[in-house]
Amino acid sequence: MLAERVQRVMAAWAAEEGWREAPICQLERPAEEAHGDYATPVCMQMARAARRSPRHLAEELRLRLLADKEVARLVESIEVAGPGFLNLYLNGTAYSEAMTEMLAQGEEIGRVPPRAHPRINLEFVSVNPNGPLHVGHGRYAAYGDSLHRLLAFSGANVTTEFYINDFGRQMDRFGRSVAARYAQSFDLDLPVPGDGYQGDYVNEIAAGARAKVGDRYVAALRPAAVERRPAAAAGAESGGAPSPRAGEDLAAMAEEVFEDEGAEESSDWPQDPGVLEAVAFFKSWGCQAMLEGMRTELAGFGVLFDCWFSETALHSSGRLERVVQRLLETGEAYREGDAVWLRTTSRGDDKDRVLIRSNDQPTYFAADIAYHEDKLERGFEHLINIWGADHHGYVPRMNAAVEILSGRPGTLEVIIGQLVNLLEEGALKQMSTRRGEMVTLAELIDAIGVDAARFFLVSRSQDQTLDLDIDLARRHSQENPVYYVQYAHARISGIVRNVPEGTVTAISEGSGVFASPYERALIKRLESFSSVVQDAAERRAPHRIVAYAQELSADFHVFYKHCRVIGAEPDDASARFALCLVVRRVVFRCLDLLGVSAPESM
RNA sequence: GCGCCUGUAGCUCAGCUGGAUAGAGCAACGGACUUCUAAUCCGUGGGCCGCAGGUUCGAAUCCUGCCAGGCGCGCCA
CATH class of the missing domain: 3.40.50.620 (HUPs)
Structure with a gap:
């Protein structure tokens, strides 16, 4: 609204001066509070082409902006600052209107309607x-x-x-590892292959298989148990490497074979049909078991x-x-x-x-x-x-x-x-x-x-x-910043619980609400939410939501300290209650985007 | 050797499609609870933004070179 209006003033100026096109007057939100609610460096950018000093241009733009009715309605003052920045300070009307608009957006504030493509x-x-x-x-x-x-x-x-990725050598090794643990549970001397999986979870999977199929595959696996030992020694020396590499340190080679997942097949289990069938079964069984576990675990992780x-x-x-x-x-x-x-x-x-x-x-x-x-x-x-x-x-x-x-x-x-x-x-x-x-x-x-x-x-x-x-x-789990954000949500929920019957959310124009810097900082922060979301989505950068959530929470905690909701003058109470509700919606949304819960109390 | 990622406060990191005096959390120190939750707030100290050039009115941000760390460079997956 304000940005568009400013741009229109800019265009009118350009037309008067005969510039081919109006410079784009980007309104930025300065990091420094002393630099106003909005600022624009446009005069510095156009100085060279206009052959005039940035500060002179800024002074003229300032007057043109103040002469515009709509700009004057929303702006408290405009200053020329630094090398040629223009700083705009909003008035209470601008804040009230911004809040009214955000309140009207409801629970889904910040959401963009779904697109079918791409x-x-x-x-x-x-x-x-x-x-x-x-x-x-x-x-x-x-x-x-x-x-x-x-x-x-x-x-x-x-x-x-x-x-x-349920195909390939790693999965074959996994299948043999499960088979070995299964065999071991029947006192068969069948060690887990050296290139196999040693974790305890393999035992559990094997136990699950045993509970399901009993001793059905014990006999089939016996050849592997009996024949494995003598072959193992020979296997270690050749390392399964197809071509011998003279002069290389044996230990280094062994290390490489162990670490290198891409080493050629080094299993020395016999290619006995029964063994192969058993291994295929345990691979499939293990795969299903692992997948089920992962599905559950990931679901628990949201x-x-x-x-x-x-x-x-x-x-x-x-x-x-x-x-x-x-x-x-x-x-x-x-x-x-x-x-x-x-x-x-x-x-x-x-x-x-x-x-x-x-x-x-x-x-x-x-x-x-x-x-x-x-x-x-x-x-x-x-x-x-x-x-x-x-x-x-x-x-x-x-x-x-x-x-x-x-x-x-x-x-x-x-x-x-x-x-x-x-x-x-x-x-x-x-x-x-x-x-x-x-x-x-x-x-x-x-x-x-x-x-x-x-x-x-x-x-x-x-x-x-x-x-x-x-x-x-x-x-330091207590000191994790997640609690800081969740606490903001919980505090607002407390206000919602305690607010007197009949408290309305209303922003009355001209009543002087949102006069404090704490309220205004919060409103400004809320206004930037949709652009933060767009930016984070475009850049594939959810961590920006984390940063935003922390900043918004900080603004809220400061506001909370300085501004009462319950017990304030009726106009203030209603306006602040509305502000709190919008903050809660946005905090909730941030946490939801991160897959983090938003507690009502802590 | 080549490619990708990274180098910002004591620590962990934001900021990187250029803007004013570079931020946050943690850690350290000092304050604030008869009021909607003190898991909070207020204050203090802390920086050649890896180094050197270049582009620009303006560079942590863009370009080049260098230094340091991580990862990768298969008829492995």
Whole structure:
């Protein structure tokens, strides 16, 4: 309103002076209170073209603005300041009208009406279902879910998705690990493979399987138990590496084999049909059990997915094969040296990438292409993927692939989330999924609760590595800023409970309400909410909501200290009550966007 | 070697599609509860915004180079 009016004055001035176009007079909200409610640097920007000093221009603009009826109605004073800034001070009418408008917006203040297009698919977490979710996954879950809420609130059409990496060697190892624990529970001497999963949760899954199928697979697994030992020694020496590398330190090689997830198959379990069938069963069983656990855990964390998509299904349905075939036909893919390659260099990648290896096995990349083709065929027009920083090297090829599939660049948007460093007793805590050494999301939630965990995990920009001190999280849980924000909500709820019967929310014009700087600061903050939401959504930056929520809460707590609602003069009481209600709606919304609860009392 | 991310107060970090004297929380110190919840408020101290150039009326912000840390650079997933 004011901004538009100012722009109109600007345009009229430009017309008078014969300027080709009116300079855009951006009204900013200065950080410094002494710089007014609004400020504009426009005169400094136009000084050169106008060949006049910024302060002279500012003085003329000041007079022109004051001469405008509508501007004069809302503005207390206008000052020329500094090198040529124009500072505008609003009067009580402007504040009252702003509040009246915000009050009328109701519960959904700040929400943008839903748009049908583009249809957005937002994929995040997407892990191998072979171990507990750890804190890093928790960060992606919290970030992705908040982003989902933020995008939806700002009108986007978003579907969330969890890609289940239930295919490949890691899952085979997981299956053998469960099988081994199962066998052990029947006193069979079948150790968990060295490259397998050692965590206690594997025992629990095996126990669950035993409760379901009894001893059905014990006999089938016996060959693995008997034959394993002698083979193990030989396996360790060759390390499963296809070509011996003379001169390399044996210990270093062994270390590499252990750490390298991409090492060639090193399991020495016999390829006995019974064993294979048993392992397949335990893999499937374990996968289902883990997924069920994750679904429950994520739901408890406030994160619900619209769709869970299985990688294995891409292989079994033939989609993977079809897309590779299609790419070969269109010439985007080609055969070379027994392998099939995708020409990703045509879309900005450093080198072409293998789709089908020379042993006829498809790569993970090929499956991912099939997956993204599926997303496109389901009608999604924009695909957002949230990946860990350790996958960022994968971005160019995937961008290229989706561009090839969709025929237009920019369809895929990969958001790289940096990792979480866990500190314990001031030292970095190293984690390994297979050894079962890690801090799980469940442990973090146990230590500090869902609200604090979610608030904390999204409080920093996602492209910033996040240091999480476990001891601090435990010890200072009371001092987490989440309580500061929740407390603002609880305090307002207290006012709502205690307000005398018949108190109305009304802002009477000309009654001199909202005269204090505390009320005005709050109103200004509330007014910026919708632009903060838009900004946070566009920049995929939910942490801005965290910062805003803290600022709004701070403004409220100061207001609360200085301004009574109950017991104030009737005009003030009604106006402040209205103000409180709007603050509560916005605080509630911020917390909701973050997946944090908004308590009525604390 | 190449690519991506990061370097801001003692600590953890905002601010980065350029604006005035660079902010918050924690930690430290000193104050405020006969009033709607003191999980709060008020005050004090604390900074070559990694370094050096450049663009601009104006740079923490944009460009270049350098230094430091993290991650990545497979016919692994």
